[in-house]
Amino acid sequence: EAQVTQNPRYLITVTGKKLTVTCSQNMNHEYMSWYRQDPGLGLRQIYYSMNVEVTDKGDVPEGYKVSRKEKRNFPLILESPSPNQTSLYFCASSGLAGGPHTGELFFGEGSRLTVL
Amino acid sequence: DAKTTQPPSMDCAEGRAANLPCNHSTISGNEYVYWYRQIHSQGPQYIIHGLKNNETNEMASLIITEDRKSSTLILPHATLRDTAVYYCIVRVGGATNKLIFGTGTLLAVQP
Numbered sequence: 001e002a003q004v005t006q007n008p009r010y011l012i013t014v015t016g017k018k019l020t021v022t023c024s025q026n027m028n029h030e031y032m033s034w035y036r037q038d039p040g041l042g043l044r045q046i047y048y049s050m051n052v053e054v055t056d057k058g059d060v061p062e063g064y065k066v067s068r069k070e071k072r073n074f075p076l077i078l079e080s081p082s083p084n085q086t087s088l089y090f091c092a093s094s095g096l097a098g099g100p101h102t103g104e105l106f107f108g109e110g111s112r113l114t115v116l
Numbered sequence: 117d118a119k120t121t122q123p124p125s126m127d128c129a130e131g132r133a134a135n136l137p138c139n140h141s142t143i144s145g146n147e148y149v150y151w152y153r154q155i156h157s158q159g160p161q162y163i164i165h166g167l168k169n170n171e172t173n174e175m176a177s178l179i180i181t182e183d184r185k186s187s188t189l190i191l192p193h194a195t196l197r198d199t200a201v202y203y204c205i206v207r208v209g210g211a212t213n214k215l216i217f218g219t220g221t222l223l224a225v226q227p
Contacts, residue, residue, distance in 0.1 A: 004159070031213045033213065033214075035217075037157075042217045042218060042219055042220075043160070043217040045214055045215075048213070048214065058214070088157060090159050090160070092159075092160075094213050103148060103150050103165055103205075103207055103213055103215060104162045104165070105152075105160070105162060105213065105215060106162070107159030107160050107161070108159050109158060109159050110157060110158065110159055112157075
């Protein structure tokens with residue numbers, strides 16, 4: 001089954017304790033992206049990757065890091081989490097930008113993160 | 117990317133067609149209209165997209181006006197499981213896959 005898998009789905013942590021949210025897709029997609037969703041602000045893009053070893057900042061990258069060492073994985077790293085990073089996070093993937101399915105993003109089920 | 121305007125909420129009776137409008141009066145010639153939906157904090161789900169012509173797939177139909185300034189997503193026989201927030205997004209073809217999600221329309225399907 002084609003899917004984007006995120007882990008953990010729920011996490012409560014404390015300020016400053018490094019954490020990683022993993023994202024994996026099994027569709028051989030080139031493009032992957034992270035969004036965060038907050039009440040009243042909608043979904044905002046954090047980082048995206050057009051392919052292996054190619055990453056770029058989205059609209060709200062501060063406080064986050066990403067890496068794309070393998071095509072299927074795109075982890076989101078919070079080096080020193082702060083309470084303002086409490087949010088619902090979504091990973092998404094799609095085929096190559098510019099191709100016939102550009103814009104057809106497949107989203108994971110979300111990771112709800114609480115930073116105390 | 118062009119801005120979209122959607123009503124904040126709509127109701128629809130189960131089994132009837134749900135018609136969700138979207139205004140995108142500043143759309144450019146190479147910008148596509150995409151529709152996604154999000155069921156209660158789950159990951160958004162792609163529904164359909166189009167450029168100029170009307171489109172239909174197994175989930176919905178997309179009607180784009182001739183001047184492309186507005187569009188309507190049609191769910192032909194709404195069910196309770198179609199209750200969700202529906203997002204209308206306009207994006208430029210090619211380049212990146214960045215989608216800018218607005219606040220969408222909360223469609224409540226009533227039994």
